[in-house]
Amino acid sequence: MNFRWEWEVFLRDTGGGQTYLEWLMSAWGWTLSVAACAGVVAFVLGSVVGTLRTTPNPWLVRLGNAWVELFRNIPLLVQIFLWYHVVPAMFPILKSVPSFLLVVLALGFFTSSRVAEQVRAGIQSLSKGQRSAGLAMGLTLPQTYFYVLLPMAFRIVIPPLTSEAMNIIKNSSVAFAVSVAELTMFAMQAQEETSRGIEVYLAVTGLYIVTAMTINRGMAFVEQRVRVPGTIGGDR
Amino acid sequence: MGNLDLSFFTWDLVSKFLVKGFLFSIELTLVAMVGGIFLGTVLALMRLSSFKWLAYPAAVYVNTMRSIPLVMVILWFFLLIPFLTGRPLGAEWSAVITFTAFEAAYYSEIMRAGIQSVSRGQVGAGFALGLTYGQNMRLIVLPQAFRNMLPVLLTQTIILFQDTSLVYAIGAYDLLKGFETAGKNFNRPVEAYLLAAIVYFVICFSLSSVVKKLQAKIAIIR
Numbered sequence: 001m002n003f004r005w006e007w008e009v010f011l012r013d014t015g016g017g018q019t020y021l022e023w024l025m026s027a028w029g030w031t032l033s034v035a036a037c038a039g040v041v042a043f044v045l046g047s048v049v050g051t052l053r054t055t056p057n058p059w060l061v062r063l064g065n066a067w068v069e070l071f072r073n074i075p076l077l078v079q080i081f082l083w084y085h086v087v088p089a090m091f092p093i094l095k096s097v098p099s100f101l102l103v104v105l106a107l108g109f110f111t112s113s114r115v116a117e118q119v120r121a122g123i124q125s126l127s128k129g130q131r132s133a134g135l136a137m138g139l140t141l142p143q144t145y146f147y148v149l150l151p152m153a154f155r156i157v158i159p160p161l162t163s164e165a166m167n168i169i170k171n172s173s174v175a176f177a178v179s180v181a182e183l184t185m186f187a188m189q190a191q192e193e194t195s196r197g198i199e200v201y202l203a204v205t206g207l208y209i210v211t212a213m214t215i216n217r218g219m220a221f222v223e224q225r226v227r228v229p230g231t232i233g234g235d236r
Numbered sequence: 237m238g239n240l241d242l243s244f245f246t247w248d249l250v251s252k253f254l255v256k257g258f259l260f261s262i263e264l265t266l267v268a269m270v271g272g273i274f275l276g277t278v279l280a281l282m283r284l285s286s287f288k289w290l291a292y293p294a295a296v297y298v299n300t301m302r303s304i305p306l307v308m309v310i311l312w313f314f315l316l317i318p319f320l321t322g323r324p325l326g327a328e329w330s331a332v333i334t335f336t337a338f339e340a341a342y343y344s345e346i347m348r349a350g351i352q353s354v355s356r357g358q359v360g361a362g363f364a365l366g367l368t369y370g371q372n373m374r375l376i377v378l379p380q381a382f383r384n385m386l387p388v389l390l391t392q393t394i395i396l397f398q399d400t401s402l403v404y405a406i407g408a409y410d411l412l413k414g415f416e417t418a419g420k421n422f423n424r425p426v427e428a429y430l431l432a433a434i435v436y437f438v439i440c441f442s443l444s445s446v447v448k449k450l451q452a453k454i455a456i457i458r
Contacts, residue, residue, distance in 0.1 A: 073440035074433050075398035078412060081429045089426040166303075173305035177404060184307050188405070197315045205304055205312070212303050 009196040010203070020190055020200075027186035028207050034103055034182055035172045039165060041108025046115025047154075051145060053116065054123045064116065071113035076174050080106040084178045103175040111168055115161065122157035123149055155226050162219035166212045173208075183207060244422040245431065253421070257414025260328060264410065265397045268335035272396075273389065275336065276343030281373065283348055294344070301341035307405050309338050314406045327408035331400075339396055346388050350381035387451040394443050398436065411435070 010021040053064035071079070083106040088094040094102075126149060134144030173184040187204040191197040282294035301309065313334040318324045354377050362372035382389075401412045409417075412432055419428025 069441060070437070073398075073437045073444065075401040075412070075436055077401045077404060078429070078433050078436055082433050085429050086426050086433075170303075170305040173307045174402065176307065184305065184311075184405075187308065187311060191311075191315070198319075201308065201312055201315065205308055208305060208308065209300075209303050 003198075005199065006196055007199055009194050009199055012194065014193070020194065023190070024183075024186060024203060024207075027181055027183045027204075028211075030100075030180060030182040031169070031172050031207075032211070034100065034107065034175055034180060035169045037104040038107035038111060038172065039168050041104060042111035042115050042164070042168065043161075045108065045112035047119050047150075049112060050116035050119025051123065051150070053120045054149075055141070064120075068113045068116050071109050072117075076107070076110050076171055077177055079110050080174060080177055082106070099178045100180055103172075103178060103180050107168065107171060107175070111164060111171070114164055114167075118157045118160040118164065119153065121160075122153035125156060126152055152228065155223075155228055158219065158223045158226070162216060162223075165215050165219060169208065169211050169215065240427060240430075241424065242427055242431075244418075244424050245427070249418050249422070253418040254411070254414040257409050257411040260409060261397070261400045261411040264328075264331055264335055264400045264403070265393065267332050268339045268396055268400075269393045271336035272339030272343045273347070275340035276345075277347045277378065279340060279344035280347035280351060283344070284351060298341045298344055301338055302345075306338060306399055307402055310334050310402060310405050313337070327403065327406045330406060331403045331408045335396070335400070339392070342392055343389065346385050346392060347381060349388075350385035351377060353384050354380045383454070386454065387447050390447045390450070391444070394440055394447070397443075398440060401436075 010024065011019050014020055014023055049064045049067050052060045053068075055061065074082075080103060083102040084099060087102075088097070130148055130152065131144060134148040135141070139147065172182060175182050176185040176188060179185065183204045187200055190200045194200065279294045279298060282290045283298070285291050304312075310331065314327070314330045317330055317333065358376055358380065359372060362376040367375065400410055403410050404412060407413075415428045415432035415435075416425075419425040422428075
C-alpha cells in the first residue's frame with residue numbers, strides 16, 4: 001500500500017473560480033447556519049410543547065404528547081423527504097421555498113420533540129410546592145410558569161440541551177439528501193471530483209469535531225453563569 | 237391535497253420493491269444490535285479497567301465515534317474498507333460493518349452506566365467467594381447491568397432502526413430506498429414518501445410502546 005498525502009488538493013480550483021478550501025469554508029458556513037436556525041426553531045417549539053405537557057389541561061397534554069410521538073418516531077431523513085416532496089404537494093404556496101428553509105424546518109421540528117421531552121422532565125423535576133406557592137401568591141397559571149417554574153426549569157435542562165445542540169450539528173449532515181451545500185454534501189462531491197477522499201473526509205470530520213467542542217465549551221460557560229445559588233451545582 | 241392517488245400501491249409492488257428493502261433494514265438492525273452490544277460491552281469493560289492501556293484507547297474510540305455524524309462514518313467506512321483490503325465491498329456489507337462499529341460506541345456508554353449502577357457490595361461479595369474477575373463479571377455484574385439497562389438498550393435499537401435509513405448516502409437498498417424506487421417507477425413520489433413515513437412511524441411507535449411496558453414491568457420487580 002503506497003499512500004501519499006496530497007493536502008495541496010485544497011488549493012486546487014473547483015472549476016468555478018474558487019479553490020476547494022474556499023468551498024470547504026462556505027460549506028462549513030452552511031452547516032452552521034442550518035444548525036443554528038434549526039436550533040432556534042427547535043428551542044422555541046420544544047419549550048412551548050414541553051411546557052404544554054405539564055399543564056393541568058388534559059387536551060393540551062395530549063396535544064404535546066402527540067407532537068413528541070409524531071416527530072420522534074419517523075427517521076430524520078424521511079422527515080426531510082416529507083418536507084421536501086410531500087408538504088409542498090399539499091400546500092402549493094410552499095413550492096417556491098428554498099430547500100435550505102425546508103431542511104431547517106425538518107431538523108427544527110425533529111429536534112423540538114427531543115427538546116420538549118427535556119423541558120417537560122425539567123419542569124416535572126421541580127418540587128410541587130413551587131407551583132402551589134406561585135398559585136397561592138395569587139399569580140395566574142401563565143405567571144406561575146413565567147416567573148416561578150420556567151426560570152428554574154431552563155437552568156436544570158442546560159446539560160441535556162447541550163447534548164441536543166451537539167446532536168443538531170451532527171444531524172444537519174442529513175441535509176445532503178436534498179442538496180444543501182453543507183459539509184457532508186461537500187465531502188461527497190469533493191471526494192468524487194478530486195479522488196482525494198481521505199484528505200477531504202479528514203478536513204470535514206475535523207470541522208465537525210471542532211464545532212461540537214466549541215458548542216460544548218460555550219454551553220458550559222452559560223451553565224456556569226446561570227447557576228442557581230443554593231443548589232448542589234450552584235455552590236462555589 | 238385532493239390528488240393523492242394510492243391505487244398504485246398493490247401487493248405486486250410490495251413484493252417487488254419493498255420486501256427486499258424491509259428485510260435488509262431488519263437484518264442490518266439485528267446484526268448491528270447483537271454485534272454492537274457485544275463490542276460495546278467489551279469497550280465498556282475496557283473503559284472501566286484499571287489498566288490505562290486498555291481504558292485510554294477505548295475512551296478515544298467511543299468519544300471519536302460519538303462526535304462524528306453517522307453519515308460521515310458511513311462515508312468513511314465505504315471509502316476505507318476497499319482502500320485497506322484492496323477489494324471493493326458492496327454498499328450493503330459496508331453498511332453492516334459500519335453500523336456495528338458505530339453503534340458499539342453508543343451501546344458501550346449504556347453498558348458502562350449499567351455496570352456502574354451495580355452496587356459495589358456485589359463485586360466485593362463475588363471476590364470474597366473466590367470468583368475470578370471473569371467469573372465475577374460474567375455471573376454477577378453483567379447479568380444485573382444488562383437487566384437494568386434493557387429498556388435503554390432497546391430504545392437505542394429503535395434509534396438504530398431509524399438511522400438505518402441513512403445508508404441512502406451510499407446507495408444501499410433498504411426500506412426507504414424501496415419506497416423511493418417504487419415512487420419513481422410509478423411516478424408517485426409524494427405518496428411513496430408519505431407511505432414510507434407511515435410505515436416507519438407504525439414500526440417505531442409500536443416498538444417504543446412495548447419498551448415502555450417492559451420498563452414498567454422491570455421497575456415493579458425491582
